Each structure stands twice: as structure tokens, then as C-alpha cells.
Amino acid sequence: MNDDNASFYKGRRVLITGGLGFIGSNLAGSLVELGAEVVLVDSLIPDYGGNLFNIAPVRDALQVNVSDVRDANSMQYLVRDQEVIFNLAGQVSHIDSMRDPYTDLEINCRSQLSILEACRNHNPAVKVVFAGTRQIYGKPDTLPVTEAHLVRPIDVNGINKAAGEYYHLVYNNVFGVRSCSLRLTNVYGPRQLVKHNRQGFIGWFIRLAVEDREIQLFGDGAQLRDFVYVDDVVDAFLRAGASDACNGEVFNVGGDGPVSLRDLTELLVEVAGTGRVRYVEWPEDRRAIDIGGFYADSSKFQRAVGWKGKVDLREGLTKTVQYYRDHLSHYVDAPVDNP
Amino acid sequence: MNDDNASFYKGRRVLITGGLGFIGSNLAGSLVELGAEVVLVDSLIPDYGGNLFNIAPVRDALQVNVSDVRDANSMQYLVRDQEVIFNLAGQVSHIDSMRDPYTDLEINCRSQLSILEACRNHNPAVKVVFAGTRQIYGKPDTLPVTEAHLVRPIDVNGINKAAGEYYHLVYNNVFGVRSCSLRLTNVYGPRQLVKHNRQGFIGWFIRLAVEDREIQLFGDGAQLRDFVYVDDVVDAFLRAGASDACNGEVFNVGGDGPVSLRDLTELLVEVAGTGRVRYVEWPEDRRAIDIGGFYADSSKFQRAVGWKGKVDLREGLTKTVQYYRDHLSHYVDAPVDNP
Secondary structure, eight states, X not given: OOHHHHHXXXXXXXXXETTTSXXXXXXXXXXXXXXXXXXXXXXXXXXXXXXXXXXXXXXGGSEEEEOOTTOHHHHHHHTTTOSEEEEOOOOOOHHHHHHOHHHHHIIIIIHHHHHHHHHHHHOTTOEEEEEEEGGGGOSOSSSSBOTTSOOOOSSHHXXXXXXXXXXXXXXXXXXXXXEEEEEEOEEEOTTOOXXXXXXXXXXXXXXXXXXXXXXXXXTTSOOEEOEEEHHHHHHHHHHHHHOGGGTTOEEEEOOSSOEEHHHHHHHHHHHHSOOEEEEEOOOHHHHHHOOOOOOBOOHHHHHHHOOOOOOOHHHHHHHHHHHHHXXXXXXXXXXXXXX | OOHHHHHHTTTOEEEEETTTSHHHHHHHHHHHXXXXXXXXXXXXXXXSSOOGGGGGGXXXXXXXXXXXXXXXXXXXXXTTTOSEEEEOOOOOOHHHHHHOHHHHHIIIIIHHHHHXXXXXXXXXXXXXXXXXXXXXXXXXXXXXBOTTSOOOOSSHHHHHHHHHHHHHHHHHHHHOOEEEEEEEOEEEOTTOOOSOSTTOHHHHHHHHHHTTOEEEEETTSOOEEOEEEHHHHHHHHHHHHHOGGGTTOEEEEXXXXXXXXXXHHHHXXXXXXXXXXXXXXXXXXXXHHOOOOOOBOOHHHHHHHOOOOOOOHHHHHHHHHHHHHHHGGGTSOOOOOOO
């Protein structure tokens, strides 16, 4: 955040859906620092990532409203008088979306419509920044992936996230509810869900390293990904929320170039000083849905608002490992006593 | 339909959702001719296009099941034992989708998931052909539009139709429920809804011509579109249903090159011998949502299954005008008596 933009949030009324989750809570911390009046909406669905401990440092400086974005009546009330909405609530497990596609639809499609309808009817001057995902691209035709790449989701979650994003663009273009979407790649950092591995691999790998356990990589670990530290993602949301240059647009927000999973995990084990990597055969069912390499080109967003990630992978992993060393018990289930 | 493919449908159990609508009923007629065992599902929602008169010529040669695709239990039963499902049920009014986005979501997203879940759980060997739409492309970057063009819908209906299509592809790729989508452009012909103008302009223009009324064109009528006669679209569905080369793919199905609205309406008035065209200023609200020229490249589908439209615009319009001259009373509300 540059100084000009930072002053934008002083005294601003800001709502964060999914505000107790990984990115939402980090964003909330920054907004409190910048002097915003922050309301968090989160329904604390077990296993989704919402966690009151995430906002422990700023608990008294913001409001928490426990409610579900599927509850259209509550949302209709909550969006009123807000100046910026960071719309981060979502079902993010791809696996869960294939087991229960209806819940994914309700949260990622229908609720997005409710929120936007509420804005259109009760607060059309609000600015909305949606948390999109690189998952909607599916298996890339070319690398790095730009926003000109086809949207071709490979699971129900990706489809519904794509629809949720499109709604924001249509409400911007047709109804003038200013909105944009940040298509996030692999975000990591403190406050990430590490309780299970159904929400992506990086948080899970960090937990395994911190617990001095074995990290399994399929094949030779040569698959490329890009990784972006959560503070940089928070900066991206703050810039998007403050800039009308983003309205009606989608932007990739990713890491600074490709890293192989082999290099990622070796670095992780090195900075942690614990954990180890083992290479295993590709399970057939996983190979069938593998998208190969993926990394994004974020230059469109850089051009629009001057954003650039500042935290390199070594620094980010070091901070993240330290966070979970200090606070792991708040992020994992209590161990079951053996009788 | 070539002879090889035609024999494919003899004795085949076929379900058509939206079977009493425009394309569904024409498809039903052909399938009956080919010797298929046809079940139509339609909920006859007023103003949507379903019309029992559409199947008058084949009423005794098929089964009609009045039910709604939103009714997951009924669909679960109805998909069983079917060999091919032509999945044409949908909310097709763009205007309605912006007034009531939730109904559009229920029909075009949630119901598609229900149908596919029913197939996955109760009839995974079925083949599904989905009626997609060129509307999901939005305002084209380049003409003619190929399937490599970005999906960038401009209204809620386009978004939900895109999601419905993506579900089919994911269920094909992940669960092996063989599916494909035909992205139809401007289809016209007998049995089209002409009761109101909220489902596209061409049926409405045909009605105005038949009723010897004035057709209004915005600006100079230079906008380009492509038009495809319903018999050619029926042939496209039959080919897609019979060919595994289509599985997991999307195909444009459009007319044979661009035609300006000016040329279309002049030809229409000429073949009808009634009606007239008037050019009027663009209304501001319409200009704001105008997508400019649009016409599709259907060569991918031609390569896949050998399809090519056979009915030219003059012949198609002549047949369509004749149909509505003979049967208009079945397609418009009875005139209100003045007291």
C-alpha cells in the first residue's frame, strides 16, 4: 500500500465477508491499522477456515457479525452504509464441491447474487472486491497464464467461482455497482487453514514441516506453481478497493515467477529445520485430474494499480513457519487422548 | 442426418427436457420419425415457450411428462433407462434474468446439476447433449466467433447458461457422464415463441410481419447476426447425440455467414408480402447493452460430425411465415374483447 492509498481507508466503513478466514482476517488486521471501521461477516462453518483466533490481536478494534452469506436477509441489512466490501466468503474445497455440489452452488453462486442484489437495492454506491481464483482457468494452454486465457474449470467449485465472479462484472456493467475480481493463485501465510488438506496443499505442507512429518510429492515434484504471501495479497485487495481503475475488470494476483514443488518443499524443510520430503508414484486418480504446471502473469494488475509482491518465498515461509510454531494448537484439533 | 446416424435412433430411449418448447418439439418430431421412444419433460411455465400444440402432429407417438427440471426427485426417476438426453430446458429471457436472477439460477444452474447428479448416480451410461448459447460470449473481440473466444457473459442469464454448460463438461471429464454442448446462435422456425419479445427478436419480427405490423430497427440496421433454421439445429442435436466424438466438447452451431438486420427484415417483409420496416433512433438503455455484430464460426462442429446447415434464409423464412399464417392463434393470446 502506498501512502496515498493508505489514507483512503482512514475512517472508511468496510465489510469483509469471510472475515474470520485466512485472507479476510489478515486484511482485517491491516484495515484496523489504517483506521477503517471494520465489520467482519463469517459463519464459522467447521473446516472452512474461519477462526476467531485469527483476529485475536485486533478483536476489540472491529465488529464481528456471525452470519452466513446464504442468509439473504442478514446480508441485505449488513451491506447498508458500507463503503467497501471485500467479498471473500466462499466454499473453497474442490473435493467437497464434487461430493456436495449443491452446497457449493448455494455459497459460491446464489449467495454472491444475494450480496450483489442487496448492494444494488440498498447500497449502489458501494465498491466490491471479489476474491476470485486461478482455479477457473483449469489446465492452462500456455504459461504464464494471463487474463486472456479461456475460463475452463475442471470441477464444480471452479465453475461456481467463475459464475460468482461473472455476477460481479455484470452488476458493475449493468447496474453500476462498482466491482472487480482478483484471481488469486497459491496464497500462503499465517492464519491459513492447516487442519486438513482439502483446501490446497501449501498450508498442509507447512503444517507437516512444523510437525516434523513427511511431505509426499507425486512423481519428481517438477510441477510448477506460483506462490504469493498473504501480506502481498492484502495489499492487492487494499489497492483494488481504493481504485476505480479496477472496476469491471479481472486481475491475476500471483507470485513472482514459477517455483517447482520440489524447490518449494526443499526450501520449506530448510527454513523450518524440520520435516522431510518423500517422492511417491502418482496415484492414478490424482494424475487424471492434474493440471500440470500453472503460474500466472500478474502484470495487468501491476499496470492498473502499481501492485507488486514484496515478500519472497524464503521470507514468507520463514514467517509462516514461525507463526505456526507459536500458535499451532489454535489451528489443529486437540489431540484425542488414548483411553 | 445421414443414413448411418439416422438408424442410430431407431428404438432408442430418448428424453428431451424442455420438450414442448421450440427446438425440443421440432427435435421430438424428428425422433419420432426415426423410430425413437421419446419422452418429453416440460413444465409449461407460462411465457417460456412450452406449448402442447407444438407436438400436435406426433402427440400419440410419444410420452409427455409434465414436470419441472427444478424438481430433483422427478428428474432422478425420469433419467433412468434413457439412452440419450437432449437437455434443452432453460430460462431463456435475458430481461427476466435481470429482474429475477434467482429463478434463472434455479433453472439454469441448480437444475442442470440435479440432472447431471441423477445421471451420475442412476444412469452413468447415458449421453447428454446440452443446449448452450452464443450469449455466453458477450460482446465479441473478433468475428467470426470461434470456440476459442473468451466466455464473457453480459447478463445473469448468460452467466448461468455458461455455468450449466461447464457442469456438463465437468461431469463428462470427471464422472464419465458423456456430455457435450451446442452453442446455438439465432435459431428461427416453426413452433418458436412469438407471444412476447423477451426471448429474442427474430420470432417477434416474424410475428409482426405475419400480422402486417411495423418492425422497428435501431439505427441503420447494419448490425450483423447469423441465423440458423430449426431443422438444421435439430440435425445438429441428432448428430451430437449419436457421436462420441463430441464428448466433453463445446461447439458453435450457427448460420451460414453474417446477415445484417436490415437485410433480414427486408427479406422477411418480401417473403411475407406483409409488414414493413421502420428505422428508429437507438434508445440509450439499449445502446448501452448492445453487443455490436455477432456471427459464429461453426466449422469445429462441421469437422467433428459433418454437420452443415441446409436451409437458406429465404427458404427458412418462407416456411416459418407459412407456419404462423396457418397456426398463429395457437401462439398468441386470444384477443381481449372490448366491452
